[in-house]
Amino acid sequence: MKTIALLITTALVTLTLATAAARAQPAPQVEAPWARPTVEGQAGGGGFLRIVGGPTADRLLSAQTEVARSVELHSMAMDGNIMRMRQVDAIDVPAGQTVELKPGGLHLMFMGLKAPLKAGSSFALTLRFEKAGEQRVDVKVMTQAAAPMHKH
Numbered sequence: 001m002k003t004i005a006l007l008i009t010t011a012l013v014t015l016t017l018a019t020a021a022a023r024a025q026p027a028p029q030v031e032a033p034w035a036r037p038t039v040e041g042q043a044g045g046g047g048f049l050r051i052v053g054g055p056t057a058d059r060l061l062s063a064q065t066e067v068a069r070s071v072e073l074h075s076m077a078m079d080g081n082i083m084r085m086r087q088v089d090a091i092d093v094p095a096g097q098t099v100e101l102k103p104g105g106l107h108l109m110f111m112g113l114k115a116p117l118k119a120g121s122s123f124a125l126t127l128r129f130e131k132a133g134e135q136r137v138d139v140k141v142m143t144q145a146a147a148p149m150h151k152h
Ligand SMILES: [Cu+2]
Pocket: 074, 085, 086, 107, 108, 109
């Protein structure tokens, strides 16, 4: 009788661990989100962040915030000798790789800002990934990215 009880306990523990592992789905990590301050009358603003890919590839599909009418995903590249922004459908996040959204490259574009973004303030942004689903982050408004932390 004691053996059976012990077996059942072991089975339960195993089941609990398996469920916990399935629930803690490894998702891309979003780091250091920030946005440039904007001035009165400026309709669009740029947003930047770093996405550290999880063990499986994912894609950033869209983003949403209350401070703007919509958020577009943009790329920036030279077209002849003109720097051009283009809207992209999604941003690929390869497994285990870091994707930088930064000035002069991929970025978020806050379209139809409801009020100027003031330096020192912050706002909530919801990012939607194809596999990992939604992630809410806090975007800090500042004139330039904080100095990267040194990792040894
Ligand atoms: Cu843009």
